[in-house]
Amino acid sequence: MARYILRYFPVAARAETSKVILSLSGANWKNKYSAWPEDKDAQPAGKLPVLMEYSDTDNDNDTPSFVLGESSAIEQYLATKLNFYFQPDDLKVVARQNELRSHIRDLFETVSLIKLAPDSETKQAFETTFKNIAAYIIKSHSKALKDNGSNGHYFGSSITYIDVALFANIYVFRSKFFDLNPELVDLFSVKNAPEINKVYEAVLANASLASYAA
């Protein structure tokens, strides 16, 4: 049976969706934190996260059988391999899930830019962008969730990939690391985005995610 190491920084950010997929799947996995920037050049394209997959051995010093960079590629690989896509044989349903995932990614990338912004004017510009895109995404995703019966899932009646992605990113937006303007965090409050919060609670209720409730 495969085991995984996810190399990233010790923060809740770009790798969070992959971490939740691994946790929910019951896979044998652990985090590995890199010294940065010392380890940068040793990573694929100089970036994190990186997923390392090992065949069934116990020794971390074994060469991984597969090394994959890019958070989106890692997520899709894990979501496919660990059966998190809804109806994976239906091309259009998979496309819809990838589309919804991209929306959520747009929000994260903007949050990332807010944190990275080198000056207050640029930060405010990115905060305005976040508000604008969040308005559209909350409206569109809330409709999709209502169309699925307001049961806390985007598709069907059990946790699938997009539920996980939404949970992980809401968790990230609320985290201390990004220290996001409370006005922006509030866009995703229970009052302002009730359907989205049903998804958050549905995923959080899973016993393997107890650390997220702390």
Add this chain to the structure above:
Amino acid sequence: MTNTTTFTLRYFPVAARAETCKALLFFIGAEWVLEVPEWPQEKGAQRVGKLPVLIEHSTSDAEPFVLGDSRAIEEYLATKYNLYYQPDDAQLMARQRELRAHMHDIYELSALIIHAPELARPFFISKYLALARCVVDTHEKVLRENGSNGHYFGNTTTFLDIAALAGLLTFRKTFVHLVPELLTPLDKTNAPEINNAVEILSKDPAFASYISALETCSNAE
């Protein structure tokens, strides 16, 4: 009754985020049209207020299939028309998605540089140059290891090849006017394999219509 599929790609009349979508549609020989919406009047009518949007009209389906987001559209077309290399190999698929994501990262950062406040531009250019160096090194190695034959994998044109062609040609068309230094990491000196691949691919008649359309397309501002 024979099933007929046609496409509408809704986007601005510029060479920007939808170029790989267009290149895919041309390459597969699809019957398709570009629909240019009134903007921002029609923004609210789009799935999350953004473009591109792909509309698939199939005689076998009661309603058209509407899909937003350039990445989702590309992935859908590449899968539907069997343009991934060895799609049954999960790790090879992941590798192709990883390499495509690198190209997305480069594009998104370049788009940010063009649209970000002037004060922040030097900061993001510095980030871009560091990212481009790492990405180019990785892609040059992949192309070399595949025999410098103009393809990322195998010896026929696959999704990554199409994305590389569309990406580099769009960069050359757009950035030479806007922020020329963004093109430097991707020029023939710094990215010989990528440029060689695009040169080989450009001679493929399957790309003639795409290249012609790109040449007459307006530049994004």
